Amino acid sequence: MSGEGTQDSAQIFATMKEFIDFGEQDVKNLVEMAPLMQKHQQRITDYFYEVLGKYPPTAKLIEGRIDQLKGTHAVWFGELFAGDYSDAYFEGRWRIGMAHVRIGLDPYWVEAVMSVIRTMSLEALAQELDDAAAVAQKHASLLKLLDIDLLIINLSYQEDRLARLTDFTGMKRKLIENIIRIPKKKD
Numbered sequence: 001m002s003g004e005g006t007q008d009s010a011q012i013f014a015t016m017k018e019f020i021d022f023g024e025q026d027v028k029n030l031v032e033m034a035p036l037m038q039k040h041q042q043r044i045t046d047y048f049y050e051v052l053g054k055y056p057p058t059a060k061l062i063e064g065r066i067d068q069l070k071g072t073h074a075v076w077f078g079e080l081f082a083g084d085y086s087d088a089y090f091e092g093r094w095r096i097g098m099a100h101v102r103i104g105l106d107p108y109w110v111e112a113v114m115s116v117i118r119t120m121s122l123e124a125l126a127q128e129l130d131d132a133a134a135v136a137q138k139h140a141s142l143l144k145l146l147d148i149d150l151l152i153i154n155l156s157y158q159e160d161r162l163a164r165l166t167d168f169t170g171m172k173r174k175l176i177e178n179i180i181r182i183p184k185k186k187d
């Protein structure tokens with residue numbers, strides 16, 4: 001996991017955290033939310049796999065292993081509120097991204113199911129806190145982190161696609177990247 005692409009991705013991770021202004025207050029908010037959100041983890045995880053079970057392309061990938069996946073999902077959920085968003089967090093999230101790349105899952109399913117997490121976490125927080133401003137502030141921190149998670153998963157897909165093209169064509173990675181960046185003529 002120490003290829004050229006991963007190094008670039010780690011840098012992108014750092015820049016994106018800065019770009020979205022993910023800072024100390026967000027870390028504080030996330031850690032404070034932990035006990036509140038844990039109360040809803042099981043329900044959120046159960047619904048997550050219920051949705052994935054409804055569509056044949058996702059259902060076939062989780063069939064027969066839902067209980068095991070619910071376990072890894074619970075760990076993922078807990079880490080959102082654990083307060084460590086360092087390079088170790090990035091490495092862990094990168095590995096999760098690659099797990100999805102490996103099974104041949106189209107990335108738009110990941111994008112779509114993240115939406116379920118966003119919605120359910122907002123509902124959970126609104127149930128736990130009476131103060132609308134506090135809900136908005138805390139949920140904003142969680143949204144930033146969920147977006148970071150998704151960004152890392154997308155980077156791992158991107159990395160895999162570039163690596164495949166490089167391996168398959170024998171072309172240099174930089175050349176492929178340059179081809180991707182060539183501006184398109186207007187139709």
Ligand code: HEM
Pocket residue numbers: 052057058059061062069072073076095096099100103105109110113114117
């Ligand atoms: C927000 C989006 C998602 C999150 C946070 C998530 C989380 C996780 C985590 C933490 C793992 C364990 C990875 C590891 O072994 O270290 C995993 C694996 C897995 N996920 Fe997801 N997942 C997401 C989307 C999906 C979707 C859309 C599917 C579609 C079926 C899916 C199916 C799987 C499968 C089959 C595995 C096992 C991969 C393997 O065999 O190694 N996940 N997921």
